[in-house]
Amino acid sequence: MKNIICSLLFILPVLLWGKEIAVTTPQELEKAVKNAAPGDKIIIDNTSPWKDVKLKVSGKGNKEHPILITTADNQALFIEGISSLSIGGEYLHIRNFYFRRGQAPDKYLIRFRTSQDNLANHCTIENFVIDHYNKPHRFDNDNWVVLYGKHNTVTKCTFDGKINSGPMLIVEIEDEKSQQNFHTIRHNHFKNRYRLGSNGGETMRFGVSRYSIYDSNTQLIDNYFEHCSGETEIVSIKSGSNYIARNVFWECEGSIVLRHGDHNVVDGNLFDGNFKKETGGIRIVNSGHTIKNNTLKNLRGKGFRAPLAIMNGVPNSLINRYMPVKDVEIFDNTFVDSEILVFGAGNDNERSVAPQNITFRDNSFVHYPKEWYINTNDGGIIFQNNKFTDQYTNKAMPSDRFGSSLAVRKQVDGSIKPVKHLVTDAAHLQQYLDDAHANDTLLLQLNHTHISLKEPLKINKPIALIATQPYTFVSNSFKSMPAFILITNGGSLHIANFHFLGTFESYGNVGAGISTDKAGVLQSYQLTVKNCTFTDFNESSFAGIKAEKSSFADSLIVKNCFFYNISGTGIAFNAEKEDKGIYNVENALIQDCIFSNILGSAIDIYRGGNDESTTGPFVEIYHCTFNEVDNKEQGAAIRLIGPQFIRFAYNNIYQSGQGGRSIECREFRYHDIKIENSNFYETGKIDTFYPHNIGKNTALLPALIPYSKLNKKLPQSFNKNKTIGSHELL
Structure with missing residues (x-):
């Protein structure tokens, strides 16, 4: 009797919370996910790369018992050639995919939907790597990750070396099924978004101007951006009520740009340009934003790429131009040894509406001249209790705390010297x-x-x-x-x-x-x-x-x-x-x-x-x-x-x-x-x-x-x- 009870206790968790399913091919994976029950664990046991695969995984877990898709011994599953991944359903958690030596078949590499009707909700990708997965021509546009649905998460991933047109990651809010989505993007490493020499070189974008009156509620927190210099907009916000916090931007030629949408919060980020030209901070358009607790140091961007640039607006602006800036709170930020700030950036015959009711208070300036800002308009900015000092405690954040454990830390081989x-x-x-x-x-x-x-x-x-x-x-x-x-x-x-x-x-x-x-x-x-x-x-x-x-x-x-x-x-x-x-x-x-x-x-x-x-x-x-x-x-x-x-x-x-x-x-x-x-x-x-x-x-x-x-x-x-x-x- 005692042995029977012990056996039941051993198998009871499996009966209640799912089983382990081993797969070795893309076809087996798709079938296993489709038939999986909440709590099942699907293990990909394969040492050979998958090549030229268009994976579609769709299944239904639940909050307490998601369906886990992972690899044996947490090793990388290498995916190569012309390949992609589409995710649909609910509560899928996918780990350890490594995309290399290939390109996306069309406009996306990883997409959080398998069709117009089957969106992903409460799904997660974790410990992924996308390594220089580019189309062969610079202006063949694609996106590495496209988020649809709601409550999806991208975490502990490394995205390295995007060259061609199109952001690394975008959040779509084209209908109510993807608006107010509460996605989370955290603990990732975005690196080497190379100069494009054109528009379309963002590292990420939340929304588009057409739907920018709607809230996205996406959280971008605790990520590391390194050499993300595709264009002026590193993070292009075109939606409302997003929270951008505790991210690090190292030697990035561009800015966080609140381009469209209202009530976004930029909180506690570190921008370190390391004195490189065109390194920027935060640029503001639209209304109701909060900019607080950020550190902006050693930045050499000017104009639109200034450490802080508040834009002039367009009278009766079309939705895709420049809405006037108003009712913005900017406080408790620290500016260190950087270029001057610009209030009223882009002031010209079209952009003639000055910022209104901008509260700029309790900010600190370290190693700054007396002429620390330009205001191209009269008034509009309320200055309160801003401080100037030569004292600053340096903040550093090593990049190896972020991203995928599968990412190879590239070292220069000192044994190979030029001949x-x-x-x-x-x-x-x-x-x-x-x-x-x-x-x-x-x-x-x-x-x-x-x-x-x-x-x-x-x-x-x-x-x-x-x-x-x-x-x-x-x-x-x-x-x-x-x-x-x-x-x-x-x-x-x-x-x-x-x-x-x-x-x-x-x-x-x-x-x-x-x-x-x-x-x-x-x-x-x-x-x-x-x-x-x-x-x-x-x-x-x-x-x-x-x-x-x-x-x-x-x-x-x-x-x-x-x-x-x-x-x-x-x-x-x-x-x-x-x-x-x-x-x-x-x-x-x-x-x-x-x-x-x-x-x-x-x-x-x-x-x-x-x-x-x-x-x-x-x-x-x-x-x-x-x-x-x-x-x-x-x-x-x-x-x-x-x-x-x-x-x-x-x-x-x-x-x-x-x-x-x-x-x-x-x-x-x-x-x-x-x-x-x-x-x-x-x-x-x-x-x-x-x-x-x-x-x-x-x-x-x-x-x-x-x-x-x-x-x-x-x-x-x-x-x-x-x-x-x-x-x-x-």
């Missing part, structure tokens, strides 16, 4: 490039002056290509080539001491010296070009250096280069022409270069439209000479359409842009532009919308000297006795 490879045979240069490791240097030392190519060299890793003396790239293919060097996905290039000759004997034309792949480049790249010459690119669409659509350079540096006899453009980063705020380069530095006898523009950098979700491009042009460049009717020697930061100084522009403009800009009033300390002789006008962007310049006849005295690397065939107006003699 220099001596190349003496140009015929196998592509093989050398393929065999090299990332960050290696190929040092060319050839016994001939020409490098003949039948197809472009492809760069698919960070690499340096250095010539010991000037070698000339030429084509020996009767077919045209897009470029001598193509930067493909994963590639970055540092190149020095080469001549790119676009037309050679009777061989086919070459479209550019250096270009990106026309198929698109998913990852951002860096390009540095020094002591190079680009000549004889003889079509209007050709260029010395160019970027194709769907490519984005984090950094472009061109120094001591010479662009001559080009029918197209010298440097062309102008491929995104849809006027949607998309652009091809974030930071461009062009210095000590000569542009001469160019039919098109010497430099053409384009960012069209009026989108305000990014801050680039940043363009700096110093100590350059422009000689006989784009003298066509209504031409422009330098075309800078839309860069939000321009420094043009110590340059000489001579007999250029005579049919139209020496420089053409299309800027907004908040752009930071200075054109100064340069010489314009027999040139077209400087065309800017705001004349105050033009500083002190001269219009003097420069000394005309032969090219041979410029100390530039020129091709042997060049007439070095030809004269040019040199800024170096001004």
Whole structure:
């Protein structure tokens, strides 16, 4: 009898609270969840990755006894290829999925519904990893996690490396089944949301403007955001009554933005920019918000990315524009060694309604100047009992407290060091490039002056290509080539001491010296070009250096280069022409270069439209000479359409842009532009919308000297006795 009682006591919990079910395949998992009872535990016992699976799991647990879906020994279930997960039903708790080496099949990777009618409620994903699970093209939009239904939770997950368009996580509130949802997002690690160069690079978004009058009631608490810099809005709030608390933002180029919706609370968050440019804090639109107990330190964002920016509103605003800001409480926040605050950000002819009834009290400022804010309006802000001090106790929050236990903490392998490879045979240069490791240097030392190519060299890793003396790239293919060097996905290039000759004997034309792949480049790249010459690119669409659509350079540096006899453009980063705020380069530095006898523009950098979700491009042009460049009717020697930061100084522009403009800009009033300390002789006008962007310049006849005295690397065939107006003699 005693043995019978013991046996009953052993099996009673299983009978009452569910059983364990082992599965090994996606099909078995879906069937097991469908047939599971409350309290069942489904264990995935499989050591092989699942590939190209579209999982749909739907079942019904209850509050006391959810259905648990986990893995044997809490190991990672790797999911690869073109895969997705849809969750429906109630009280499902899923653990330990790891998405890698693949992409979502359509607009979502993980979705909390299996159909329009079967939403997830009270469901949880825990200890997930999504690692660089990107579509192959930058503007193929998708979202990694989409929350529908109510009372769902995302916890202890790591989301790492989103490159393409679309937030990592969104909360949908498109109908009453998903409004007032009380979702919880906590203890996660969001990292490496890379710059997109366009709108659509948020890390997460709650709601959309269309439904922003409805409350979401989502809690975003105790998460770590690291290098989330896709665009201005890191967390984009477009709904009401959300609670954003105790999160850490480390070196993130952007802000929490209360874009639409009322009565949101931002409480106890830590923003640490570590003095990186464009790192921001909190931006406020709409009414009834509470901003309290936050620490904002070492932030270097300005304007919309200021540590605190309160927007001006639009009179009778449409729901998708800027509702006036009013009745906001801001108190007990600490601002440490950061940029000044902005009250009335975006004040212009459209956004003319000042913030109203904003209480700003009991806030502390550490290491701040007397001029600690800008108010673009009169009144509207009530200041009370704010304090200034030099005393501050540093707060730090290690990232390893957050995210999934499955995430690999990537360490730099110190055993793999960059290597220099001596190349003496140009015929196998592509093989050398393929065999090299990332960050290696190929040092060319050839016994001939020409490098003949039948197809472009492809760069698919960070690499340096250095010539010991000037070698000339030429084509020996009767077919045209897009470029001598193509930067493909994963590639970055540092190149020095080469001549790119676009037309050679009777061989086919070459479209550019250096270009990106026309198929698109998913990852951002860096390009540095020094002591190079680009000549004889003889079509209007050709260029010395160019970027194709769907490519984005984090950094472009061109120094001591010479662009001559080009029918197209010298440097062309102008491929995104849809006027949607998309652009091809974030930071461009062009210095000590000569542009001469160019039919098109010497430099053409384009960012069209009026989108305000990014801050680039940043363009700096110093100590350059422009000689006989784009003298066509209504031409422009330098075309800078839309860069939000321009420094043009110590340059000489001579007999250029005579049919139209020496420089053409299309800027907004908040752009930071200075054109100064340069010489314009027999040139077209400087065309800017705001004349105050033009500083002190001269219009003097420069000394005309032969090219041979410029100390530039020129091709042997060049007439070095030809004269040019040199800024170096001004």
